[in-house]
Amino acid sequence: MYKRILLAADGSEHSKRAAENAVIIARCSEGSVITVVYVADSSRAKADVLENWNSTEVNDFRKARLKDIEVLAKEAGVRYEIMILHGEPGPAIVEFANKHSFDIAVVGSRGLNGLQEFVLGSVSHKVAKRANCPVLIVK
Numbered sequence: 001m002y003k004r005i006l007l008a009a010d011g012s013e014h015s016k017r018a019a020e021n022a023v024i025i026a027r028c029s030e031g032s033v034i035t036v037v038y039v040a041d042s043s044r045a046k047a048d049v050l051e052n053w054n055s056t057e058v059n060d061f062r063k064a065r066l067k068d069i070e071v072l073a074k075e076a077g078v079r080y081e082i083m084i085l086h087g088e089p090g091p092a093i094v095e096f097a098n099k100h101s102f103d104i105a106v107v108g109s110r111g112l113n114g115l116q117e118f119v120l121g122s123v124s125h126k127v128a129k130r131a132n133c134p135v136l137i138v139k
Helices: 013-028 042-051 055-066 066-075 089-099 116-117 122-129
Strands: 004-008 034-039 077-088 104-108 135-138
Touching: 004 077, 004 089, 004 122, 013 066, 013 104, 013 135, 034 066, 034 089, 034 122, 055 066, 066 077, 077 089, 089 104, 089 122, 104 122, 122 135
Parallel strands: 004 034, 004 104, 034 077, 104 135
Antiparallel strands: none
């Protein structure tokens, strides 16, 4: 049913739970592929570069945040790919989802940004509101 699955991930506990659900969905349909997207937020880019002074280390740092998700998908025998996007997370995920016609998008209800803890995460809200595919928000 859902063969093209978009998983928005940032390494937070909510995104790891979202990954668990994406894997369950993928295992229900033979030939499913999970596309894991991590958005390099332009407002965090400067801090990432300062913490990891060369571009190789910055990309390694970003991919390290997704390591648990990668291990989960491998252990489940689910096909996946990792994409690093750039920009503001909400709009970047929506644009990518709509451009590539996913069957479903899976997002965590909150991310790493502490300011979003008071309400439904602004990223998940934007994706649910603007994506052209069904969206599963995982608590």
